[in-house]
Amino acid sequence: MITVENISKSFASTGAPVVALRDVSLAVGAGSLYGVVGSASAGKSTLARCVALQERPDRGVVRYDGLNTTALEGRRLRDARRQLAVVDSRLQPERTVAGNVAAPLERTGVEGPQRRNKVGSLLDLVGLSKRAAQLPAELTEGQRRRVAIARALAVQPSVLLADDPTHGVEPDDAGSVLTVLDRARAELGATVLLTTQDAGTARRICDEVALLERGVVVESGNVLGLLGKPGSKIADELLPSVETSRSEMGRYDRTVDTVLIGFAAVGALLPEAAGRFDVELATIGGGLTRFGDTPVARFRLGVRGQRADAALAWIAEHGASVSHPLYGLHNVAA
Numbered sequence: 001m002i003t004v005e006n007i008s009k010s011f012a013s014t015g016a017p018v019v020a021l022r023d024v025s026l027a028v029g030a031g032s033l034y035g036v037v038g039s040a041s042a043g044k045s046t047l048a049r050c051v052a053l054q055e056r057p058d059r060g061v062v063r064y065d066g067l068n069t070t071a072l073e074g075r076r077l078r079d080a081r082r083q084l085a086v087v088d089s090r091l092q093p094e095r096t097v098a099g100n101v102a103a104p105l106e107r108t109g110v111e112g113p114q115r116r117n118k119v120g121s122l123l124d125l126v127g128l129s130k131r132a133a134q135l136p137a138e139l140t141e142g143q144r145r146r147v148a149i150a151r152a153l154a155v156q157p158s159v160l161l162a163d164d165p166t167h168g169v170e171p172d173d174a175g176s177v178l179t180v181l182d183r184a185r186a187e188l189g190a191t192v193l194l195t196t197q198d199a200g201t202a203r204r205i206c207d208e209v210a211l212l213e214r215g216v217v218v219e220s221g222n223v224l225g226l227l228g229k230p231g232s233k234i235a236d237e238l239l240p241s242v243e244t245s246r247s248e249m250g251r252y253d254r255t256v257d258t259v260l261i262g263f264a265a266v267g268a269l270l271p272e273a274a275g276r277f278d279v280e281l282a283t284i285g286g287g288l289t290r291f292g293d294t295p296v297a298r299f300r301l302g303v304r305g306q307r308a309d310a311a312l313a314w315i316a317e318h319g320a321s322v323s324h325p326l327y328g329l330h331n332v333a334a
């Protein structure tokens with residue numbers, strides 16, 4: 001378990017100091033895949049460096065399993081660092097894929113068949129066994145990232161830190177990088193903390209997420225839990241957008257936005273409510289996506305019928321969130 005408690009960090013500059021983090025707190029549960037999402041210069045890398053114990057915050061504390069790391073020096077700092085690994089995408093260009101993954105094992109004195117077996121299982125984990133003898137230059141950027149992840153995992157860290165792991169990777173290739181991070185958590189039990197500018201990354205693999213804006217955590221929590229929360233910025237960013245024309249909305253008695261989570265809800269809840277209460281629930285905006293393996297829909301519904309209130313209450317009772325869209329520019333196309 002990693003806890004970040006009220007950390008702040010500024011950097012000197014020619015003018016006023018640059019405040020990279022302001023009073024940031026996070027709790028990253030053991031075995032979770034935690035995503036810090038934010039736009040450029042939001043402070044993500046600074047936060048990742050503080051958690052990786054590469055940078056000391058000006059104020060606040062980073063704890064590993066309760067241990068306050070902020071004051072650690074020398075051997076105790078090295079011991080604390082040993083349980084975490086940072087994915088460093090700079091590979092040794094003259095060494096093969098297997099050689100790069102073997103490098104940390106060579107440094108720690110793991111030899112012979114033990115080293116070969118370990119490298120072999122890590123290459124299996126990242127899906128690059130067939131490329132063991134190739135050089136980094138012969139790989140795609142996404143494959144190189146997977147080598148970097150395998151190398152980071154060679155020291156059997158309990159925490160894996162990946163700062164913007166899909167940056168510069170082609171979209172087609174990015175999915176396999178994320179899959180490998182997910183496997184590191186699922187198969188090796190590592191806690192994974194990643195940063196990203198891309199909401200899609202959080203949607204694909206993160207269980208927990210924090211939204212960082214100008215050095216401040218504006219929202220955090222369980223991803224699926226946030227989706228139904230009215231006014232959630234994270235939900236708004238991750239869910240399909242709802243764009244409906246005013247004239248389309250005007251054809252119904254009223255319109256509502258609804259978020260449906262899981263196979264049963266997405267597949268059956270709306271037709272079931274429409275039939276049960278004899279109302280029309282027409283999908284006039286939004287769409288369907290996936291969070292990991294879980295299907296999630298955000299629909300704007302045009303509602304007609306005398307028992308509309310009862311139908312919407314029934315949907316809400318069965319786990320959907322129902323909210324009334326604002327007639328603002330944000331939601332309504334002209």
Ligand SMILES: Nc1ncnc2c1ncn2[C@@H]1O[C@H](COP(=O)(O)OP(=O)(O)OP(=O)(O)O)[C@@H](O)[C@H]1O
Nearest residue numbers: 011018019020038039040041042043044045046047
């Ligand atoms: N070593 C440093 N010296 C001076 N300023 C820094 C340093 N590191 C970061 N900053 C500044 O702190 C702020 C946050 O930077 P940081 O790199 O943490 O953001 P980020 O969210 O990772 O951005 P990006 O997604 O663009 O990498 C920025 O204004 C940046 O210029």
